[in-house]
Amino acid sequence: xxxxxxxxxxxxxxxxxxxxxxxxxxxxxxxxxxxxxxxxxxxxxxxxxxxxxxxxxxxxxxxxxxxxxxxxxxxxxxxxxxxxxxxxxxxxxxxxxxxxxxxxxxxxxxxxxxxxxxxxxxxxxxxxxxxxxxxxxxxxxxxxxxxxxxxxxxxxxxxxxxxxxxxxxxxxxxxxxxxxxxxxxxxxxxxxxxxxxxxxxxxxxxxxxxxxxxxxxxxxxxxxxxxxxxxxxxxxxxxxxxxxxxxxxxxxxxxxxxxxxxxxxxxxxxxxxxxxxxxxxxxxxxxxxxxxxxxxxxx
Amino acid sequence: xxxxxxxxxxxxxxxxxxxxxxxxxxxxxxxxxxxxxxxxxxxxxxxxxxxxxxxxxxxxxxxxxxxxxxxxxxxxxxxxxxxxxxxxxxxxxxxxxxxxxxxxxxxxxxxxxxxxxxxxxxxxxxxxxxxxxxxxxxxxxxxxxxxxxxxxxxxxxxxxxxxxxxxxxxxxxxxxxxxxxxxxxxxxxxxxxxxxxxxxxxxx
Numbered sequence: 413x414x415x416x417x418x419x420x421x422x423x424x425x426x427x428x429x430x431x432x433x434x435x436x437x438x439x440x441x442x443x444x445x446x447x448x449x450x451x452x453x454x455x456x457x458x459x460x461x462x463x464x465x466x467x468x469x470x471x472x473x474x475x476x477x478x479x480x481x482x483x484x485x486x487x488x489x490x491x492x493x494x495x496x497x498x499x500x501x502x503x504x505x506x507x508x509x510x511x512x513x514x515x516x517x518x519x520x521x522x523x524x525x526x527x528x529x530x531x532x533x534x535x536x537x538x539x540x541x542x543x544x545x546x547x548x549x550x551x552x553x554x555x556x557x558x559x560x561x562x563x564x565x566x567x568x569x570x571x572x573x574x575x576x577x578x579x580x581x582x583x584x585x586x587x588x589x590x591x592x593x594x595x596x597x598x599x600x601x602x603x604x605x606x607x608x609x610x611x612x613x614x615x616x617x618x619x620x621x622x623x624x625x626x627x628x629x630x631x632x633x634x635x636x637x638x639x640x641x642x643x644x645x646x647x648x649x650x651x652x653x654x655x656x657x658x659x660x661x662x663x664x665x666x667x668x669x670x671x672x673x674x675x676x677x678x679x680x681x682x683x684x685x686x687x688x689x690x691x692x693x694x695x696x697x698x699x700x701x702x703x704x705x706x707x708x709x710x711x
Numbered sequence: 712x713x714x715x716x717x718x719x720x721x722x723x724x725x726x727x728x729x730x731x732x733x734x735x736x737x738x739x740x741x742x743x744x745x746x747x748x749x750x751x752x753x754x755x756x757x758x759x760x761x762x763x764x765x766x767x768x769x770x771x772x773x774x775x776x777x778x779x780x781x782x783x784x785x786x787x788x789x790x791x792x793x794x795x796x797x798x799x800x801x802x803x804x805x806x807x808x809x810x811x812x813x814x815x816x817x818x819x820x821x822x823x824x825x826x827x828x829x830x831x832x833x834x835x836x837x838x839x840x841x842x843x844x845x846x847x848x849x850x851x852x853x854x855x856x857x858x859x860x861x862x863x864x865x866x867x868x869x870x871x872x873x874x875x876x877x878x879x880x881x882x883x884x885x886x887x888x889x890x891x892x893x894x895x896x897x898x899x900x901x902x903x904x905x906x907x908x909x910x911x912x913x914x915x
Contacts, residue, residue, distance in 0.1 A: 427728075429752040429765060432814055436805035487803015487818055487848025494783035494802050504782035504806055562776055562905045563812040698814045699902055 431634050434564060434696035440485035442689040445554050447477030448511070450587075450685070452550040453580030455518055457588045457606075459544070461598045466588040467522050474550060475515040503560060507553035514546035551580040564696035565632035571621045578617055579685045582610040583678075586660065590678035593671045604669040607677065608661065615657045631699040638695040648691050656684015714773075714792040715855055716882040716910030717869070718889040718898055719766050723876035726751055726764035730868035730877060734768075737856060737867035739841020741823040746853035747868055766877070768868070769794065769815040769853040770901065770909030780810035785850075792882075792910060793855050801849035808850060812905045816852045819845055855879070882910055 426432050451473030458466025483489045496512075499505040520539045523529055530536025555573030562568055585607045592598035625636035639648045659680040667673040726749050734740070734747045747768035755761050771794045778786045778794065785800035786807055796807075808816040824842040827834040834842070845851060856866035864870070869877040880887035885894075889912070892898060898912030 427748055427750060429750045429763075434809060436808040436818060441805075485804075487805075487821070487850070488801065488846065491783070491800075491802045494785075494800060495804060496782070497784055498782050501779045502782035502806070504780075504804065508782075557780075557806070558809075560780070561810050562907070563809055563814070567809075696809075699812060699905075 429700065431631070431697040431700050434693060434698070437485075437693050439690060440481045442686070442693050444478050444481035444485065446686050446689045447473045447481060448507075449551050449554060449576055449580040450583045450682070451475070451478065452514065452547040453577075453582070453584030454587055455514075455584070456544065456547050456551075457581060457584040457603075459521065459540075461588060461592075461603060462525065463588055463592060463596060463598050464522060464525055465596060466584075466591055467518065467525070469587070469591070470584065471515060471518045471522065474511060478511070503553050503557035507550065507557070510546040510549035510553065513542055514550050517543035517546060548577075551577050558692075563698060564635070565629040565699060566625050566635035566692070566696055569621065569624055569628075571617060571624060575614075575617050575621065575688075578610065578614050579688065582607065582614050583681050583685050585610055586674075586678040586681040589669065590671075590674040593669065593674040600669045600674075604664055604674075607681075608664050611657055611660050611681070615653075618652070618657070629699060631697050634697050634700075635695045638697070639691060644691050644695055647687050651687035652684045652691065654684075655680040656688070712790060712883065713881045714883040714910065715860065715879070716771065716792070716889055716912065717768075717855070717866075718878040718892045718912045718914060720876045720878065720892070721764070721913055721915040723874040724749070724764045724766055725874055725876075726762070727873065729871050729873060730766065733867040733871035734853070737859075739838065739844070740851075741819065741838075741842065741845075742826070742828045744817050744819065744823070744851065746817075746851070765913075767813065767815070767901075768911065769855075770813055770907070770911040771853075771855065773908035773910060774906065776810040776812070776905075776907055777807035777816065780806040782806060789857070791860070793857055793860070794852075795854050795857065796850055796852060798844075798846045798849045798851075801846070803848040803850060805850070812902050812907065813909075816850050818850050819847050821847050823847055 451470045454473060455467050455470030458470060483492055486492050495504050496508045497505060499509055517539050521543045524536050552573050555576030558567040559569055559572040585603060588598065589600065589603045589607055592603065593600065622636055622640065625632040638644050660677040663673040663677050728749050731745060731747055731749060738746060740746065747766065750765045750767055751762055753760060753762045771792060775788060775794050778788060782804065783800050783802050785797045786794065787797065788794050803818060805818060808818065824845055824847050826832050827838050829835060859866060865879045869879045878889045878892060880889040882890055884890060892914055893912050896914040898914045900909040900912055
């Protein structure tokens with residue numbers, strides 16, 4: 413039985429059996445996902461190290477960057493508020509509600525750290541707990557949203573939410589390290605080790621993800637091929653692995669933690685993370701109906 | 712309660728795409744937007760070459776992933792099982808499109824309803840009249856010609872098919888034509904492993 417691996421760009425205008433690419437979520441959505449997760453990760457890491465500028469940057473990333481790119485993607489931006497209406501079944505609604513809690517509570521945590529408005533009382537602690545919990549949801553909900561989709565086998569994996577969280581924490585830690593080296597004081601030793609550990613975990617999760625894809629359905633294998641051997645292999649291997657994994661590990665291991673290595677590490681991690689976000693959208697293919705034709709005994 | 716569905720008889724489908732044209736006309740679809748497609752593939756080598764045709768459209772799944780993914784409540788299922796989109800509630804986020812395993816949904820581009828297909832791009836009277844029902848930027852899909860179904864008619868694609876390859880009816884009625892065909896000729900659903908319980912069956 414021959415197999416057809418004809419691929420087409422774009423959906424809705426293909427009249428051939430074969431793989432069709434996902435085309436609804438593109439660069440603006442990838443940027444929205446990136447800014448949201450990075451911001452939450454940045455806030456949590458900076459909160460742990462009590463680094464105020466990092467917390468502020470995290471809140472700005474999630475509170476300004478993410479909505480900007482979401483609204484630029486929306487077909488009807490004026491009705492975007494409706495996205496909050498179905499938390500009972502939609503991860504988008506749950507995520508947006510979390511952001512609604514995260515931003516103001518995160519801001520109150522920053523103000524408390526700067527001006528001590530809570531005086532160390534219960535209210536301050538409660539606000540901090542809400543900020544942390546909502547940040548955890550913001551970091552992970554997009555991954556759950558993607559893994560919930562049965563349309564794309566490469567997304568339909570429990571590793572996707574894990575990768576969202578790991579990437580968020582890794583990029584947050586890397587940028588916190590760079591910022592603290594340039595502008596402030598944080599325990600660089602501990603943070604440097606944290607970045608290395610997170611990058612290693614990132615590598616393991618990425619490899620597991622590719623392994624699962626190669627042992628999955630035809631669509632998953634096709635997506636993995638697109639990422640590692642075919643049209644997206646250069647940016648995937650070069651940016652996601654090269655800049656995002658290998659470069660930070662080499663820099664921090666060989667060069668130690670200083671302004672230059674931490675800055676280059678942060679740039680590499682961010683580049684790798686953003687490239688992953690874009691490429692995982694581009695490489696998603698619908699499960700081919702050609703297999704269905706085979707099951708019907710038509711070929 | 713009715714559960715409307717469709718059966719495709721692949722022995723009868725000749726890939727003429729009359730259904731596609733009828734659908735475009737009935738629903739006044741803009742350029743590049745299709746609610747139904749007849750997928751085809753050639754394989755083999757002469758003299759044993761063959762071509763197969765697989766008509767597709769929204770499967771109006773009983774466990775519709777698009778409905779679950781929709782954050783605004785725009786996607787809903789009618790009592791008769793037809794999955795609909797309320798254009799007034801749709802925000803065009805695309806969550807339904809990435810949830811649908813069958814790539815059955817399309818987003819109307821922001822200029823899809825202002826750019827005509829013919830001539831210099833100005834809208835014809837037919838296009839002007841038809842585009843009124845849509846909102847730019849929203850998601851659209853096959854609704855089994857719900858207006859025709861409410862009037863007791865079959866969808867346009869079913870009526871138009873010259874070989875009666877499309878059979879529409881109530882799948883909850885064991886005596887309906889589609890139910891009998893599914894039972895007698897072992898109807899199968901596409902991508903059954905996705906567990907969406909589609910209501911479109913294929914027989915060969």
